[in-house]
Amino acid sequence: MANNKIKTSQESVPGTLYVVATPIGNLEDSSARVVQTLSAVDLIACEDTRHSRKLCRYWNISTPLFSYYREREHERSEILVNLLLSGKNVALVSDAGTPAICDPGAILVNKARVAGIKIVAIAGPSALTASLSIAGLTDSRFFFGGFLPSRSAERKKFIKSISSLSYPLVFYETPHRIYDALLDMADVLGERHIQLLRELSKIHEEYLEGSIKDLAEQVKEGIKGELVLIVHPA
Ligand code: SAM
Numbered sequence: 001m002a003n004n005k006i007k008t009s010q011e012s013v014p015g016t017l018y019v020v021a022t023p024i025g026n027l028e029d030s031s032a033r034v035v036q037t038l039s040a041v042d043l044i045a046c047e048d049t050r051h052s053r054k055l056c057r058y059w060n061i062s063t064p065l066f067s068y069y070r071e072r073e074h075e076r077s078e079i080l081v082n083l084l085l086s087g088k089n090v091a092l093v094s095d096a097g098t099p100a101i102c103d104p105g106a107i108l109v110n111k112a113r114v115a116g117i118k119i120v121a122i123a124g125p126s127a128l129t130a131s132l133s134i135a136g137l138t139d140s141r142f143f144f145g146g147f148l149p150s151r152s153a154e155r156k157k158f159i160k161s162i163s164s165l166s167y168p169l170v171f172y173e174t175p176h177r178i179y180d181a182l183l184d185m186a187d188v189l190g191e192r193h194i195q196l197l198r199e200l201s202k203i204h205e206e207y208l209e210g211s212i213k214d215l216a217e218q219v220k221e222g223i224k225g226e227l228v229l230i231v232h233p234a
Pocket of ligand 1: 024098099128197198227
């Protein structure tokens with residue numbers, strides 16, 4: 001008599017999902033635990049396999065890669081959860097920093113949790129914590145806004161909604177949007193102090209600060225690389 005619900009001693013134990021933070025620029029920022037985990041799992045789910053292959057090559061990691069990106073998160077997470085349930089151990093990485101922080105990951109984590117799979121965070125770099133660690137803020141509170149909306153009207157509305165917070169506002173920004181974003185910030189927030197942290201842990205790492213308008217002038221002619229903005233309270 002067939003009964004699928006009966007457990008047998010042969011039945012495999014679910015694997016573990018490791019959510020692994022990877023360097024935000026300098027590959028040497030991979031911890032020993034990151035290298036060990038990525039080497040030991042059966043599969044690495046990555047946002048962009050070409051990107052993660054560089055990290056794997058650097059550390060001689062030969063684990064197979066599986067693409068897991070924003071547009072296909074629902075479908076790909078189903079496949080991964082089934083693999084985990086069949087006993088495979090899976091690591092999840094994003095292109096840089098901590099998965100699920102402005103990156104894919106949350107959908108897989110939620111589905112894995114519902115399926116009763118063990119989830120382990122392999123903690124490490126994030127542009128958020130790296131920037132805060134060198135900003136010199138004495139207040140331990142901050143607001144993290146991720147990426148601001150791309151359209152000016154929406155962006156201003158969002159900035160206005162958080163303008164009365166009495167602690168620093170942290171945003172991720174891109175080179176092609178930063179100037180317009182700063183003009184909108186100046187418009188809504190007035191003359192506040194702002195810090196810009198660029199290319200953290202990379203060759204062209206840079207720190208700029210000033211009033212929002214000063215900073216807009218400094219980036220007016222263009223700026224390259226990856227950027228974090230920290231806006232101080234009024
Ligand atoms: N998950 C990542 C993390 O934990 O930081 C963030 C991914 S998000 C798609 C990418 C954004 O993070 C960039 O546009 C930039 O704002 C910020 N970022 C990533 N690496 C950075 C770096 N080395 N220096 C400054 N900002 C960085």
